[in-house]
Amino acid sequence: MKIAVLAGDGIGPEITGQAERILLALRSDGLKLELEPGLLGGCAVDAAGEPFPEITRRLVKEADAVLLGAVGSPKYDGLPREKRPEQGLLAIRKELNLFANLRPAILYPELASVSSLKPEIVSNLDILIVRELTGDIYFGQPRGIERREGQRVGFNTMIYTEAEINRIAHVAFQAARKRKGRLCSVDKMNVLECTQLWRDVVTETGKEYPDVKLSHMLVDNAAMQLVRDPKQFDVIVTGNMFGDILSDEASMLTGSIGMLPSASLDDRNKGLYEPIHGSAPDIAGKDLANPLATILSIAMMLRYSFAQEEVAMRIEHAVRKVLAQGFRTSDIYEPGMKKVGTREMGDAVLANL
Ligand code: NAD
Ligand code: IPM
Ligand code: MN
Numbered sequence: 001m002k003i004a005v006l007a008g009d010g011i012g013p014e015i016t017g018q019a020e021r022i023l024l025a026l027r028s029d030g031l032k033l034e035l036e037p038g039l040l041g042g043c044a045v046d047a048a049g050e051p052f053p054e055i056t057r058r059l060v061k062e063a064d065a066v067l068l069g070a071v072g073s074p075k076y077d078g079l080p081r082e083k084r085p086e087q088g089l090l091a092i093r094k095e096l097n098l099f100a101n102l103r104p105a106i107l108y109p110e111l112a113s114v115s116s117l118k119p120e121i122v123s124n125l126d127i128l129i130v131r132e133l134t135g136d137i138y139f140g141q142p143r144g145i146e147r148r149e150g151q152r153v154g155f156n157t158m159i160y161t162e163a164e165i166n167r168i169a170h171v172a173f174q175a176a177r178k179r180k181g182r183l184c185s186v187d188k189m190n191v192l193e194c195t196q197l198w199r200d201v202v203t204e205t206g207k208e209y210p211d212v213k214l215s216h217m218l219v220d221n222a223a224m225q226l227v228r229d230p231k232q233f234d235v236i237v238t239g240n241m242f243g244d245i246l247s248d249e250a251s252m253l254t255g256s257i258g259m260l261p262s263a264s265l266d267d268r269n270k271g272l273y274e275p276i277h278g279s280a281p282d283i284a285g286k287d288l289a290n291p292l293a294t295i296l297s298i299a300m301m302l303r304y305s306f307a308q309e310e311v312a313m314r315i316e317h318a319v320r321k322v323l324a325q326g327f328r329t330s331d332i333y334e335p336g337m338k339k340v341g342t343r344e345m346g347d348a349v350l351a352n353l
Contacts (some may be wrong), residue, residue: 001033002308004063006040006056006092008280009085010344011289018291018346019067019298025350026311030138036063039087041071051088053332057279060092060224060272061135065305066093068300071282093133094136097311098264098272099164100171101131102300103247105230110323113254114253115244116333124200127248128179128235130172131243133264135164136194138240158194160239165198167267171206172237174213182234184215186222186242198239226250242344247276258290261297263304271305287341290329291318296347317350 005020020035027033030095036058044051050273051071060066071085081087092098107125108333115122140157147153169185185202199216206214217225219242223284225232226246230253238246251257257277264272275293283289296319303312327348330335340348 001031001065001296002063003033003035003064003268003301004056004065005035005037005058006060006068007037007043008040008069008071009042009073010070010281010284012041012071012279013293013343014069014285015294016067016069018342018349019294021068021346021350022295022315022353023298028063030201031308031311032101032199035337039348040088041231042073042076044088045076045079045083045085051083051085052091052310056088056092057095060096064270065270065301066092066096066270067294067301069294070275070277070279071136072279073284079109090138092272093264094139094269096272097266098270099134099267100130100168100174100265101110101130101133101252102171102261102263102265103243103276105129105247105250105254105260106253108259108320110320111259111332114255114334115231116252122230124255125230127230127233127253129177129243130268131247132164132237132239133243134240135160135284136240137247141216158192158241160194160198162197162201162327165201166205167197171203171265172210172235173212173214176235177209177282178225181211182213182215184217184222184233184236186217186219186236187248188219188239188242189216190218195239203239212223223249224247226253251276256290257332258268259293259294259296261293261300263297263300265304269304273301288330289342290331290336291342291345292322292329292349295319295346307317309321314353315349318349321352322348 007016038056105127112119137158140159143156189196251260258277299312299315302308326337
């Protein structure tokens with residue numbers, strides 16, 4: 001199992017550092033894995049002049065899976081768009097054809113009182129957001145900022161092909177089939193043609209899954225329903241941009257954005273695994289970041305890319321035990337608990353592994 005580790009920027013190295021310690025512990029335990037570091041994002045701009053250098057491209061192509069921290073920093077805000085750290089992440093997703101982004105929002109019972117919502121609204125929460133990751137307004141052409149008739153005009157294109165919608169719908173229906181059998185597709189078909197096609201194609205794909213109960217919801221309502229009654233959802237499937245926004249929203253139901261892992265998969269389970277949060281420049285380098293989303297991302301890696309379900313569960317179990325023992329980074333801290341830094345949280349997970 002060859003794993004490319006792209007720590008990235010900001011808190012990236014701190015959080016992937018803890019995940020790597022877990023992987024190394026599993027290796028000493030007999031798991032055959034190799035870790036290969038690489039540069040992506042702002043650190044790659046600094047070292048090689050571009051966010052996704054050729055050497056990193058080769059590394060991730062050859063690897064069986066990729067572990068990513070986060071990219072980006074206000075430091076690069078003045079750069080031309082193609083040099084921005086985020087372009088590295090978008091390019092890697094496109095290059096590896098990682099169209100299916102799975103973002104599970106699970107509330108650990110110990111964190112019920114840390115959620116921004118009342119414990120009874122979030123208790124036992126277990127939602128899976130399936131976000132399409134290589135299309136939509138993120139990649140649509142034409143795009144740009146131009147001068148037209150004496151003023152600047154900014155424009156992007158929201159676009160999905162039938163094939164793109166169909167393949168992500170299959171991923172979502174299959175996930176729903178293995179869970180509670182409910183799928184909610186989120187769109188904005190009352191205004192946007194692109195998402196009318198989304199709704200039509202998801203409905204057509206649904207005919208192949210009579211055992212899954214399909215519903216549709218407009219995105220503004222979905223954003224509201226997620227905080228009104230999140231447990232009505234089992235699996236949510238949506239496009240790239242709506243999925244980005246709704247998953248950050250859903251993360252707070254679980255206590256913190258520092259708790260949400262993700263898997264970005266192609267059609268053969270080659271995957272990139274990363275927390276859903278960013279590089280958190282406000283807390284970078286201070287040993288404050290919560291590494292659990294990244295640690296839970298390696299559990300997803302072992303499950304999806306390496307079919308090591310037992311090891312994945314061992315990691316998830318260790319995280320559960322650490323929370324039960326009261327270890328809390330600042331983002332999930334409440335009085336009476338043991339406040340720890342990034343590294344100590346890693347220590348605690350290792351001790352429970
Ligand atoms: P962010 O997710 O980095 O941070 C938002 C807030 O959440 C901050 O207050 C931060 O301190 C907190 N936070 C995030 N992760 C945390 C963790 N593990 N533990 C504790 N607190 C945590 O979002 P932002 O501030 O909008 O973006 C910062 C930079 O990250 C930008 O350059 C953005 O483009 C980039 N970004 C990258 C990714 C990625 O690499 N996948 C994702 C989102 C944002
Ligand atoms: C994410 C991030 C990225 C996205 C950015 C950094 C390109 O917000 O992974 O959720 O919008 O997909
Ligand atoms: Mn995001």
